[in-house]
Amino acid sequence: MSDINSYLRQELPKLHKSNVHVAPNLPEKKLNNAVKSFKYAGSPDNVVALLDITVFGSGADGILFTGEQLIVKPTFADPIAIKFNEIVKVRFEETNPKFPHVIIVTKEEKIKLENMSTSCSYSELTRILNHVLTQFEDFKEQRQSIPLEEMSEQLKIAYLKIIVNMAYANDQVIDRNELAEIFLLMNRLGLEQQSRFDVRSYLFNQEGLLETEKLFEEMNSNIVEGQHNTVHISLAKDLINIFFSTQSRDLLQFEFFNQNRSLFQINEADISIIIEALEMDYKLLEEDFTDDKMKKAFSELSAKAAAVGTPLAAVYLSGSVIGMSAAGMTSGLAMLGMGGVLGFSSMATGIGVAILIGVGTYAGVKKLTGSDELSKYKRKQLMLNEVIKQTQDTISTIVGDINYVTSRLNQTIEKVSQVSGNANALLEVNAKLRQQMSMLKGITGAADILNHKVHEAEGDSNKLKCPLILDISKLQALTTEPTKKKFYDFIMDFYVEKEVIVEKNNEKQRVKRLVVDDSKKADFLQLSKAFEVIGYFNVGDVLAGKTKQALTGLFT
Structure with a gap:
């Protein structure tokens, strides 16, 4: 394996069965805590792995690895940065089985790693670091995930x-x-x-x-x-x-x-x-x-x-x-x-x-x-908006593809008259003509599919702005005013009665409700605007409407 970052991602999980987090599956909260606590000055995107030795899993203590160095942060101590190209020797010592440790000898000092974690494999750490020393010469940090x-x-x-x-x-x-x-x-x-x-x-x-x-x-x-x-x-x-x-x-x-x-x-x-x-x-x-x-x-x-x-x-x-x-x-x-x-x-x-x-x-x-x-x-809804945007952008670029194939098709059509006296050449040109016409048909067909995809996504997005199950009493309360009565019939036309499953007292029950009609998806934008006009999701309008309805019922 020629790349140190790849090697570390592959081998470091062997240090601990659960407390080693390797990029790109590095929890963001742990990563942010580690970058601050370990005083790492590089980009968080370059962190390869983190051995977390904290009791509550904060990521503030342990060992942080990049493609260039490891940073050791013992509990209640300052972090120590150790460059791979500065390491001279690494050895594992276990004179007392209860207190194993690793000695890292650099060009400037000797560093003893101990008390990192009760189940951290010091022997594996020694093996990994020695492999790094003997098998790699190029130590550099790089982003661990690139789109x-x-x-x-x-x-x-x-x-x-x-x-x-x-x-x-x-x-x-x-x-x-x-x-x-x-x-x-x-x-x-x-x-x-x-x-x-x-x-x-x-x-x-x-x-x-x-x-x-x-x-x-x-x-x-x-x-x-x-x-x-x-x-x-x-x-x-x-x-x-x-x-x-x-x-x-x-x-x-x-x-x-x-x-x-x-x-x-x-x-x-x-x-x-x-x-x-x-x-x-x-x-x-x-x-x-x-x-x-x-x-x-x-x-x-x-x-x-x-x-x-x-x-x-x-x-x-x-x-x-x-x-x-x-x-x-x-x-x-x-x-x-x-x-x-x-x-x-x-x-x-x-x-x-x-x-x-x-x-x-x-x-x-x-x-x-x-x-x-x-x-x-x-x-x-915001994800749907992203889908709509990306699909619309794709449709725009397809216009260029249609123009490209059309120009090629026109050139081929011109060749038909030029080779009319040559049977073999004519067969070849006709075959190319059929192929290009098929391409044009395919591209326009793809554009139709994408256009349909946009309309579907727009319909789904607008649907999310409407109640999936209609509260009829609320609708009645909000459409009592003469200027808003017309919205009652308009909205009701979008809903059909269906059986739905609701949970009541921890039990699932089948009940009949007014559910939005998917067959009218193309007009959901107008429906969402109607709910906006009557204030269906507006606290003040709902409270006023229900109060007025209650008072009307009281005095009639």
């Missing part, structure tokens, strides 16, 4: 060409569903104009496809040291997603992936986490996937990934398959109180605070007005 969009254009081009190869390998045709997924991915990766032109030309030139193995070599040669595993996991995720989205949910039927399995250099545990992440991403847009459920799902996925050693950051290196970039995904998780779970802490956009504005703080008032229902989906 794919920040990597080199050469890498991204090879990455996308492998995906194009996969799409053609299935049935020799890239259909509109596959194109839509590829275009979304291209947009999430933020390709430069020339890179996009390169991939687009490759996409529409089946005869010029390169060997997949050669493309892997090209991609690998441009991966930053220490990031090979994460890029390979990310690529596997994007390939499996396109196959799941357009072909089958059975991985055994994915011939391209299975035939090239050895090129990925990932294990079965990685694949298992990839599939779980994909299934969770698909559920994110489901109606009952509240913010609490989202947080729970990500927490469980993060724990499973950490348990098997799969970096969750790798799964989201190219963003989320539902249409969020890596930055958008990071912000969404930060809003759920899970900032740093992907190891992309430097990318957080800070939009989490804004979503809390306007949400009631008193539980009784929230329940009365219905704002508690809206607050359940605040994070999901």
